[in-house]
Amino acid sequence: MEVVIAPDAAAASQVVADVIARVVRSRTAPVLGLATGSSPLGAYSLLIDAHRRGELSAAHASAVLLDEYVGLPIDHPEAYRAFIRRQLVDGIDLPASRLFSPDVNADDLLDACHRYDRLLTELGGVDVQLLGIGADGHIGFNEPGSSLASRTRLKTLTRATREDNARFFDDRQEDVPRHVVTQGLGTVLEARHLLLIACGAAKATPIAEAVEGPVSAMCPASVLQLHPHATVVIDEDAATGLRLAGYYREAYEHKPTWQEL
Ligand code: GLP
Secondary structure: OEEEEEOOHHHHHHHHHHHHHHHHHHOOOOEEEEOOOOOOHHHHHHHHHHHHOOOOOOOOOEEEEOEEEOOOOOOOOOOHHHHHHHHOHHHOOOOHHHEEOOOOOOOOHHHHHHHHHHHHHHOOOOOEEEEOOOOOOOEOOEOOOOOOOOOOEEEEOOHHHHHHHHHHHOOOHHHOOOEEEEOOHHHHOOOOOEEEEEOOHHHHHHHHHHHHOOOEOOEHHHHHHHOOOEEEEEEOHHHOOOOOHHHHHHHHHOOOOOOOO
16 A cells, blocks of 8 residues: 655645546546545546646546435435536546446346446446545445445445535435445455545544554455555645654655656
């Protein structure tokens, strides 16, 4: 795992946007794994800026979502499909028909989950999977206790996550769906590159547990330690709980120029 400590959230977003742009430019049919939440928004807006300047085209790319709420009306603005269209896809030239998300309205939800896992394989796998991290260490919507080998499935959100996400629902926790479909941790691990971004003091504890704690279902993000190519991009505030912060800084500063993130 590589840990990049950027001076602030803007610099962290730039690092992430640069990695995604490189994947889009270098592959003939890139598959981007997109995350929701507030953490990736800075990177998304940098990608939109690059597209507007004529420096980035995603017309040949596909995108897959990590997770989706169950039970929201199909046109609800906080459905993750609507969120990601607003925050990224509609601002670049990625065809909306190439944006994939779990079919949470299927009559047979279990079958829809299996189909989503199959779809990721049929697309040739995810080239880079962007991730945020929840206060309890969740990635996607894999709450603590999630099997490290889990596949796309239905999950029940913890009360704490529903409280956290109430900010997107006019602070009405009762409006935050209780159920979600999320890629499993085993599914996420199949992406070729995992790229997690976290900024701010509230992320310091989950980041310390994910990066330097034991690999455990109690901190789902710790599963990144099992991946051969995982990059954790954080700002100074999110780095305060890391014992090896000095080492990560030194390693990044002296990174060989031929070695990409
Ligand atoms: C939600 C999303 C996660 C995201 C997390 C953190 O629960 N399902 O993918 O990482 O929120 O959100 P934020 O980035 O807003 O802190």
